[in-house]
Amino acid sequence: GQNIDQPTEMTATEGAIVQINCTYQTSGFNGLFWYQQHAGEAPTFLSYNVLDGLEEKGRFSSFLSRSKGYSYLLLKELQMKDSASYLCAVMDSNYQLIWGAGTKLIIKP
Amino acid sequence: NAGVTQTPKFRVLKTGQSMTLLCAQDMNHEYMYWYRQDPGMGLRLIHYSVGEGTTAKGEVPDGYNVSRLKKQNFLLGLESAAPSQTSVYFCASSFMVEQETQYFGPGTRLLVL
Numbered sequence: 001g002q003n004i005d006q007p008t009e010m011t012a013t014e015g016a017i018v019q020i021n022c023t024y025q026t027s028g029f030n031g032l033f034w035y036q037q038h039a040g041e042a043p044t045f046l047s048y049n050v051l052d053g054l055e056e057k058g059r060f061s062s063f064l065s066r067s068k069g070y071s072y073l074l075l076k077e078l079q080m081k082d083s084a085s086y087l088c089a090v091m092d093s094n095y096q097l098i099w100g101a102g103t104k105l106i107i108k109p
Numbered sequence: 110n111a112g113v114t115q116t117p118k119f120r121v122l123k124t125g126q127s128m129t130l131l132c133a134q135d136m137n138h139e140y141m142y143w144y145r146q147d148p149g150m151g152l153r154l155i156h157y158s159v160g161e162g163t164t165a166k167g168e169v170p171d172g173y174n175v176s177r178l179k180k181q182n183f184l185l186g187l188e189s190a191a192p193s194q195t196s197v198y199f200c201a202s203s204f205m206v207e208q209e210t211q212y213f214g215p216g217t218r219l220l221v222l
Contacts, residue, residue: 004151008149033210041215041216042113042199042213042214042215042216043152043199043213044213045210045211045212048210087151087152089151089152095206096154096157096167096168097152097154097211098151099151099152099153100151101149101150101151102151
C-alpha cells in the first residue's frame with residue numbers, strides 16, 4: 001500500500017527553527033508537495049520537490065531524498081502566524097496526490 | 110479573480126437525504142478534484158475530472174457521484190447520505206496534473222445525523 005508518515009504534532013518557540021519530517025512509500029514518484037493549512041481553512045501550497053536536494057523559499061525550505069523516501073520542511077524565524085498544520089503529499093505514478101495526515105505545529109511565545 | 114469557490118459552506122443532513130455540493134473555478138483549469146478530510150487522516154480523493162465532460166473515480170468514490178458539464182464547475186452529489194459521510198469536503202483545481210500545484214476551495218462542512 002501507499003503510505004505517508006509525518007509527526008502528528010510539534011511545538012516550537014517563536015523565533016526558533018523547526019524541522020517537520022515526512023517519509024513516504026508510494027507506487028511511483030512524480031514529486032513531493034508541502035501545503036500549509038490553518039485551522040478551518042483550505043490547504044495552500046508551500047513547496048514542490050522532484051529532484052534530490054534543498055529548495056529554499058524565504059523562511060521556508062524543503063529537502064528531498066528520493067533514495068530514502070524522505071523529505072523535510074524547515075521553517076526559520078518562526079512567527080505566531082506559522083501555527084498551522086503542514087501537509088506532506090506525494091504524487092504517485094498515476095499523478096494522484098497521496099496525502100499525509102498532517103503535522104500540527106504549535107508556536108509558543 | 111475569486112479562485113476556487115464552494116457552496117454551501119456548511120450543511121446538516123439527515124440520513125438518507127440527498128444534496129449537491131458545487132465547486133466553481135475561474136482560473137480556466139482543466140483538472141478538478143473532490144477530496145474529503147477527516148480527523149487524523151490525510152486528504153482522500155473522491156473523484157476527479159481531467160476536463161469538461163469527463164470524470165474518474167479516486168480513492169473513496171462509493172456513495173458519491175460527480176458531474177463536470179462546464180469546465181468551470183464540478184459538482185459532487187450524495188444520493189443517500191450516511192453518517193460516515195460526515196466530513197469536510199474540499200474542491201481543488203489545477204492547470205495540468207504533472208508537477209502542478211492544486212488550488213483549494215474554502216471547504217464545505219457536512220454533518221449527517
